Amino acid sequence: MSIPTKQTLVNSVFGIIWDRIQSDVTTVTLSDTTTSTIQTYTGAFPDQEIDTKSKYPICVINSPELSWEDFTLTKKQVNGTFTIDIYTTKAESADLFLDAIITSVEGFRGTLKHTDKLDMVNLESTDSDHIMRSNSMKIHMRSCQFSFSFRFTKVAGT
Amino acid sequence: MAISLKVTGMRKVENLFRNLPKELQKEINKDSKGFLKKVEKSAKLRAPRDTGELATKIKTTKGKKKNEWVLEVTSPWAVQQETGEGLPHYMPISIVKQKSRKSKFKKQGTLPPKRGMVIARGYTPFVQPALEHNIAQLSSMLLQGTKRAINNSSK
Numbered sequence: 001m002s003i004p005t006k007q008t009l010v011n012s013v014f015g016i017i018w019d020r021i022q023s024d025v026t027t028v029t030l031s032d033t034t035t036s037t038i039q040t041y042t043g044a045f046p047d048q049e050i051d052t053k054s055k056y057p058i059c060v061i062n063s064p065e066l067s068w069e070d071f072t073l074t075k076k077q078v079n080g081t082f083t084i085d086i087y088t089t090k091a092e093s094a095d096l097f098l099d100a101i102i103t104s105v106e107g108f109r110g111t112l113k114h115t116d117k118l119d120m121v122n123l124e125s126t127d128s129d130h131i132m133r134s135n136s137m138k139i140h141m142r143s144c145q146f147s148f149s150f151r152f153t154k155v156a157g158t
Numbered sequence: 159m160a161i162s163l164k165v166t167g168m169r170k171v172e173n174l175f176r177n178l179p180k181e182l183q184k185e186i187n188k189d190s191k192g193f194l195k196k197v198e199k200s201a202k203l204r205a206p207r208d209t210g211e212l213a214t215k216i217k218t219t220k221g222k223k224k225n226e227w228v229l230e231v232t233s234p235w236a237v238q239q240e241t242g243e244g245l246p247h248y249m250p251i252s253i254v255k256q257k258s259r260k261s262k263f264k265k266q267g268t269l270p271p272k273r274g275m276v277i278a279r280g281y282t283p284f285v286q287p288a289l290e291h292n293i294a295q296l297s298s299m300l301l302q303g304t305k306r307a308i309n310n311s312s313k
């Protein structure tokens with residue numbers, strides 16, 4: 001994925017995280033030695049597939065959200081967040097996938113900082129939810145939100 | 159004997175009082191949006207899906223007033239599913255014959271008749287349970303936002 005610039009920040013950050021999660025977070029092994037492999041990677045909430053058990057686990061990599069602030073006289077700082085959600089039908093696998101996602105991003109911080117110029121990548125918060133969709137299917141959702149910052153040079157004279 | 163008193167850090171205090179209202183508003187606005195996004199996600203998870211239309215119509219949008227965020231469900235069936243208002247009522251059997259519902263009858267071994275009416279009784283609240291699930295986090299989110307605002311405004 002391309003290195004983020006002022007013009008392509010949203011698309012680049014999304015692509016970097018997407019590539020990383022897709023290559024790094026695929027399968028987890030549960031305590032009963034069975035494995036669980038992510039069936040669906042998507043960029044938005046899976047409205048259509050939510051009741052299709054075969055589509056689970058579903059990993060949702062949301063687009064980053066950004067805000068700007070002045071950093072120096074010549075530079076601005078972008079404060080951004082990106083959220084990754086995981087939907088599974090087993091609570092244990094949801095926890096394991098969440099751990100895998102956090103570990104993957106944590107292990108990637110050096111590359112993000114030095115290659116992609118995304119500073120201060122930190123875990124902001126995690127979230128969880130669960131719901132019975134039918135008599136035989138309970139969905140467990142885990143979510144983690146990361147923050148990052150990116151600096152760019154202002155347009156001259158602004 | 160002359161006493162000399164030097165107060166340091168006044169600039170930070172001045173900055174704090176000058177910037178705090180603006181920063182507080184910014185952070186609270188950000189957290190309000192974040193909270194409603196969480197409720198939206200939970201509501202989508204809980205929304206009944208016969209056609210899938212209801213879940214897609216749950217959205218967090220900017221309100222008419224400044225710094226106002228609104229969770230809205232624009233589907234006409236939303237109130238009925240949420241509160242059970244207007245139930246039980248008759249509905250054309252053609253709706254039951256839609257693909258998603260037909261499969262349920264197939265499992266039971268019977269297909270619905272081609273014409274006629276059925277009585278709709280059931281409803282599934284989805285916004286209120288989502289709100290109940292997430293409301294406990296609101297105070298801690300606002301507290302974090304206030305802390306961030308104080309830190310930012312004293313810079």
